Amino acid sequence: MLLRAKYRVGPELKFLANLDMMHLMNRALRRGNIPYALSAGFNPHIKLSMGTVLPVGLWGEQEYFDLELSRAMDLGEFMLRMKESLPPWLEIKQCWEIGSDLPSLMKSINAAAYVFVLQAPALNLDQWHAELLARESLPVASRGKKKGLVKDLRKGIYKIELLEDDIPKKVEFWVSVGEPLNVRYDELEELLLDTGIEKKTILDVYRSGNYVMQGQDFLTPSEKVK
Amino acid sequence: MKDRLFRDILPQVAKPARYTGNEVNMIKKDWARSRVKMAFAFPDVYEIGMSHLGGKILYGLVNEKSPHLLERAFAPWPDMEEVMRREKIPLYALESFRPLRDFDLIGFSLQYELSISNVLNMLDLAGIPAWTQDRDDSCPLIIAGGPVVFNPEPFAGFFDAFLIGDGEELLLEFLDALEVNRELSRTEKLRRLSALEGVYVPALYSVEYNEDKSLKAMIPRFSDVPPMIRKRVVKDLDDAYYPVKPIVSYMELIHDRAALEVMRGCQRGCRFCHAGMVYRPVRERSRAKLEEQARQQLQNTGYEEISLASLSTLDYSGLDPLVKNLVRDYGEKGIGVSLPSLRVDAFSIELANEVQKVRKTTLTLAPEAGTQRLRDIINKNVSDEQLFDAVTAAFKSGWLSVKLYFMFGLPDETEEDLEGILNLLQQVKSIGDRYSRRPVEIRASLACFVPKAHTPFQWRTQNSIEELEGKRQYLFKRKRKNIKLSFHDSRTSYLEGVIARGDRKLSAVIYRAWQKGCKFDGWSEYFHFNWWMEAFGECQIDPNFYTERSRAYNEKLPWDFIDIGVSKAYLYEENEMAKMAETTPDCRQAGCSYCGICPSFEINLDIKEANNYAFES
Numbered sequence A: 001m002l003l004r005a006k007y008r009v010g011p012e013l014k015f016l017a018n019l020d021m022m023h024l025m026n027r028a029l030r031r032g033n034i035p036y037a038l039s040a041g042f043n044p045h046i047k048l049s050m051g052t053v054l055p056v057g058l059w060g061e062q063e064y065f066d067l068e069l070s071r072a073m074d075l076g077e078f079m080l081r082m083k084e085s086l087p088p089w090l091e092i093k094q095c096w097e098i099g100s101d102l103p104s105l106m107k108s109i110n111a112a113a114y115v116f117v118l119q120a121p122a123l124n125l126d127q128w129h130a131e132l133l134a135r136e137s138l139p140v141a142s143r144g145k146k147k148g149l150v151k152d153l154r155k156g157i158y159k160i161e162l163l164e165d166d167i168p169k170k171v172e173f174w175v176s177v178g179e180p181l182n183v184r185y186d187e188l189e190e191l192l193l194d195t196g197i198e199k200k201t202i203l204d205v206y207r208s209g210n211y212v213m214q215g216q217d218f219l220t221p222s223e224k225v226k
Numbered sequence B: 001m002k003d004r005l006f007r008d009i010l011p012q013v014a015k016p017a018r019y020t021g022n023e024v025n026m027i028k029k030d031w032a033r034s035r036v037k038m039a040f041a042f043p044d045v046y047e048i049g050m051s052h053l054g055g056k057i058l059y060g061l062v063n064e065k066s067p068h069l070l071e072r073a074f075a076p077w078p079d080m081e082e083v084m085r086r087e088k089i090p091l092y093a094l095e096s097f098r099p100l101r102d103f104d105l106i107g108f109s110l111q112y113e114l115s116i117s118n119v120l121n122m123l124d125l126a127g128i129p130a131w132t133q134d135r136d137d138s139c140p141l142i143i144a145g146g147p148v149v150f151n152p153e154p155f156a157g158f159f160d161a162f163l164i165g166d167g168e169e170l171l172l173e174f175l176d177a178l179e180v181n182r183e184l185s186r187t188e189k190l191r192r193l194s195a196l197e198g199v200y201v202p203a204l205y206s207v208e209y210n211e212d213k214s215l216k217a218m219i220p221r222f223s224d225v226p227p228m229i230r231k232r233v234v235k236d237l238d239d240a241y242y243p244v245k246p247i248v249s250y251m252e253l254i255h256d257r258a259a260l261e262v263m264r265g266c267q268r269g270c271r272f273c274h275a276g277m278v279y280r281p282v283r284e285r286s287r288a289k290l291e292e293q294a295r296q297q298l299q300n301t302g303y304e305e306i307s308l309a310s311l312s313t314l315d316y317s318g319l320d321p322l323v324k325n326l327v328r329d330y331g332e333k334g335i336g337v338s339l340p341s342l343r344v345d346a347f348s349i350e351l352a353n354e355v356q357k358v359r360k361t362t363l364t365l366a367p368e369a370g371t372q373r374l375r376d377i378i379n380k381n382v383s384d385e386q387l388f389d390a391v392t393a394a395f396k397s398g399w400l401s402v403k404l405y406f407m408f409g410l411p412d413e414t415e416e417d418l419e420g421i422l423n424l425l426q427q428v429k430s431i432g433d434r435y436s437r438r439p440v441e442i443r444a445s446l447a448c449f450v451p452k453a454h455t456p457f458q459w460r461t462q463n464s465i466e467e468l469e470g471k472r473q474y475l476f477k478r479k480r481k482n483i484k485l486s487f488h489d490s491r492t493s494y495l496e497g498v499i500a501r502g503d504r505k506l507s508a509v510i511y512r513a514w515q516k517g518c519k520f521d522g523w524s525e526y527f528h529f530n531w532w533m534e535a536f537g538e539c540q541i542d543p544n545f546y547t548e549r550s551r552a553y554n555e556k557l558p559w560d561f562i563d564i565g566v567s568k569a570y571l572y573e574e575n576e577m578a579k580m581a582e583t584t585p586d587c588r589q590a591g592c593s594y595c596g597i598c599p600s601f602e603i604n605l606d607i608k609e610a611n612n613y614a615f616e617s
Helices: A017-033 A075-085 A124-132 A185-196 A221-225 B001-013 B053-065 B078-087 B115-124 B167-180 B186-191 B274-278 B287-301 B320-331 B349-356 B372-375 B384-396 B415-435 B466-478 B490-500 B506-516 B529-538 B568-579 B597-601
Strands: A002-009 A048-050 A058-069 A090-098 A111-118 A140-141 A150-152 A157-162 A168-175 A204-216 A217-219 B037-041 B069-074 B107-110 B143-144 B161-163 B207-209 B215-220 B258-261 B305-309 B336-338 B362-369 B401-408 B441-448 B481-488
Touching: A002 A075, A002 A221, A002 B107, A017 A048, A017 A075, A017 B287, A017 B320, A048 B001, A111 A185, A124 A157, A124 A168, A140 A185, A157 B336, A168 A185, A168 A204, A185 A204, A204 A221, B001 B078, B037 B053, B053 B069, B053 B167, B053 B258, B078 B115, B107 B167, B115 B490, B115 B506, B143 B167, B143 B186, B161 B167, B161 B207, B167 B186, B258 B287, B287 B305, B287 B320, B287 B415, B305 B320, B320 B336, B349 B384, B362 B384, B372 B415, B372 B441, B384 B401, B384 B415, B401 B415, B401 B466, B415 B441, B415 B466, B415 B481, B441 B490, B490 B506, B490 B529, B506 B529
Parallel strands: A058 A204, B037 B069, B037 B107, B107 B143, B143 B161, B258 B305, B305 B336, B362 B401, B401 B441, B441 B481
Antiparallel strands: A002 A058, A002 A090, A048 A058, A111 A168, A111 A204, A140 A150, A157 A168, A204 A217, B207 B215
């Protein structure tokens, strides 16, 4: 049996690296006596595959993993046992049984949303927002494999939304991830700094979602299940 | 504090998960309701400190079994230290995020001589004076335990008290006594605590030296202060506390697995081995207890591996059924069993294959020396044939990689012994080539021998850095193809040797070295040998006094006042036998070797299972 789960990684766990998260999940599966399937080979491992890597320093509202079980299990029971074995800052929100023909999360997720929480910036955020969207190019120093090169984020930013009128303000970027253009959160942060937002006013950054973009639609990996 | 750390501080440093706490199974006790507040401080980075079994035992013991509280602190890595100093963040405990200065007591675990510079650095980061005499009643008491404190004298200037021996036997008693005497002045408090067996308060002793700088006398300042400090011993491991719900870290540790302590102590009597002398006698844990602890630990942690820890795991009398049962019960879930380095004479291919059923590991064997003569001198009672039999069986069973542990710079070592190491490695390689279908990998780790206090070699000289370097080059130049040799740093070993048999005068040198910037001395990238040498020069202390001088039997040694139960007469006899390359057999198999521990502590070897030998072939 294959299942897909949506989970929240709370701010308490934002400094975990991807491997740490894998260990945490693996150990929770063992503590919860979940009938996980094991790979064959010299060093058998649990058949768990995580979605895109949550960067160190960020927490996540809607993350995903796929898990293969060695036998069928009631999904409610799975969630209950995982709730008992996971730390309170990591919560499985929903899960679905999936078919083996569904592409992996890594292959299908191609968009993400990042939220920057800002404390009363000195500039007019509405004006800043309008100007940013009007620009034809948004160059920043690349942070990934092509470190040092200038990277234009414009094509990879699908939309920028101001989420709340109250303070603190929230700016949400919907961006492309993976190939051909991977927009990283730290590159977005640099964009903010380059366009007048002060570093000290950025209170928090988190990933609000992972998506499968089809045409103009942003589908969640759970919607792809259905 | 925590908000500031999470928002402003931790994003600036590497591996921030070292500093966040809140791990699975962490215990956070109510501060106001807890009586004595103690911080367990490990003078190395988080992933090393969290691998340490002793710390897990004490953490669970205090928090689960007493009204007191124990929180954790580790040495921040230099990048974090820099930010902490810049932002004026004091060293804090991971449970409550309170500064260490708020605690009643800070207990350091000293596992390695050179970690002392990190102790001073941690005290400084906590805003606590390094020297005991500079602390007032508002400062926490600073204590230490662990294997290094069987010779506590080099560190006497920095610690208010040392706890000698098995910590779980003494710590709760110490905390209770501290609670009772809480209102007394610091000096009075320490004097009361010194009455507890196993507690050494250095300020209560005056030390005199001879003209030749050797120790003349160590005299208690008051009549009620004991002249000898007797180590504390857990008599029955089955009755001792053991944590079955240890903290599971988020980040990967050096030893990231469930640990079963199958026994404590070792009766083999290797003459170089500090742990083998100071942790006598052998006390086993019963198999039923171990299996229950394994079940509970795995349920509570979710670990994918169980390690069977001890000084000589193959000697555990119940090993055969224990390993088989663990593999039977947990193998299907992908949970493996691991063993530390193995004795060549007790090696069993059946055991190794059993362990391999779940996870493939490298086979690690410890012949220690290259010739039979030298192995007899150090009392490592294994033969070339046993080694060849072991590796033949391993290669036939499909192993492709073998790691071998050796030492060099051993007493009475000759060129022939070094050549012997190379010959052994070559023969192991040849056996591998003969029986394996693919090229085999042979790796050897060569440690510099450091004579330690309380061992038969405590009177011997240590090879100089030049001698060790000469031997290293000799080995390296003659090594054969496809054999990898890795050497310990001779300068680190030299310094370790100075401190291991040092006296109270070394506190000044240690302090000076720390002032110059020494820290993380066990990490090659941070080790500054020249700063240490400058510190010796400025304190007008010759480090060679501690390493290159052989001691006379009638010399008073700085650690003689620590009673480990093993008699000095036995150590003397063993050293004399070493000179004649005569061996002493394992007392478990050949009868009492009269080391003195059993009558002295009114205790016996505690062998729990019927089998007195290693894995059945």
